[in-house]
Amino acid sequence: MEEGIAFTPRFDGDGLIACVTQDANDGQILMLAYMNAEALRLTLETGVAHYWSRSRQMLWRKGDTSGQVQKVKEIRTDCDQDTLLLKVEPGGDGGACHTGRRSCFYRKVAPGGDKAKLVFD
Amino acid sequence: MEEGIAFTPRFDGDGLIACVTQDANDGQILMLAYMNAEALRLTLETGVAHYWSRSRQMLWRKGDTSGQVQKVKEIRTDCDQDTLLLKVEPGGDGGACHTGRRSCFYRKVAPGGDKAKLVFD
Numbered sequence: 001m002e003e004g005i006a007f008t009p010r011f012d013g014d015g016l017i018a019c020v021t022q023d024a025n026d027g028q029i030l031m032l033a034y035m036n037a038e039a040l041r042l043t044l045e046t047g048v049a050h051y052w053s054r055s056r057q058m059l060w061r062k063g064d065t066s067g068q069v070q071k072v073k074e075i076r077t078d079c080d081q082d083t084l085l086l087k088v089e090p091g092g093d094g095g096a097c098h099t100g101r102r103s104c105f106y107r108k109v110a111p112g113g114d115k116a117k118l119v120f121d
Numbered sequence: 122m123e124e125g126i127a128f129t130p131r132f133d134g135d136g137l138i139a140c141v142t143q144d145a146n147d148g149q150i151l152m153l154a155y156m157n158a159e160a161l162r163l164t165l166e167t168g169v170a171h172y173w174s175r176s177r178q179m180l181w182r183k184g185d186t187s188g189q190v191q192k193v194k195e196i197r198t199d200c201d202q203d204t205l206l207l208k209v210e211p212g213g214d215g216g217a218c219h220t221g222r223r224s225c226f227y228r229k230v231a232p233g234g235d236k237a238k239l240v241f242d
Contacts, residue, residue: 076226117127119126
């Protein structure tokens with residue numbers, strides 16, 4: 001599992017694996033999404049990122065509506081093979097977030113005990 | 122949810138939220154782990170990363186045994202607040218992976234249809 005060369009991705013009880021997606025050009029973390037076995041297979045076969053939408057419960061080729069198609073430059077997995085890391089070249093406007101921002105992680109948490117707030121930047 | 126300043130992290134059915142952890146110094150992605158509400162509370166209160174170990178089913182202060190204590194420099198959340206991004210300064214040997222490597226993502230997937238293999242680098 002940890003030292004082998006066999007790719008044996010571990011899907012969770014819902015048949016999903018977490019996938020961190022990073023811009024191949026500057027390393028910015030764009031999004032976190034999930035793949036099922038079919039999304040992973042299609043990603044490997046086509047070189048374009050496919051995900052499983054948990055909210056819509058459907059296979060999703062990123063960019064089909066937004067134009068933000070993600071060309072996969074590299075896929076990594078972690079020690080226990082329950083996470084994937086994709087390095088991609090984003091198409092369209094170069095972004096990944098449906099809000100129009102480049103990255104989904106556009107807010108910082110400002111700690112404050114039970115009253116933590118978010119700060120945009 | 123997407124445009125507000127209220128921090129309302131969305132834990133999944135198991136009470137967990139995915140957390141991507143990145144080295145604050147150079148942006149390398151070190152690991153992906155999960156937090157429950159208590160781990161998140163302790164992380165916010167102490168400024169040191171706490172996680173929930175799914176395999177051991179216990180709260181886990183990263184570095185307690187390895188010395189790889191993670192000092193939290195920044196916490197971000199994504200558009201739908203179901204993922205966290207931590208930027209940390211790793212203590213000890215500066216690594217995060219229990220295999221002794223700096224990052225858990227030490228293997229690339231070499232596509233090959235049904236026979237994808239892993240490559241160390």
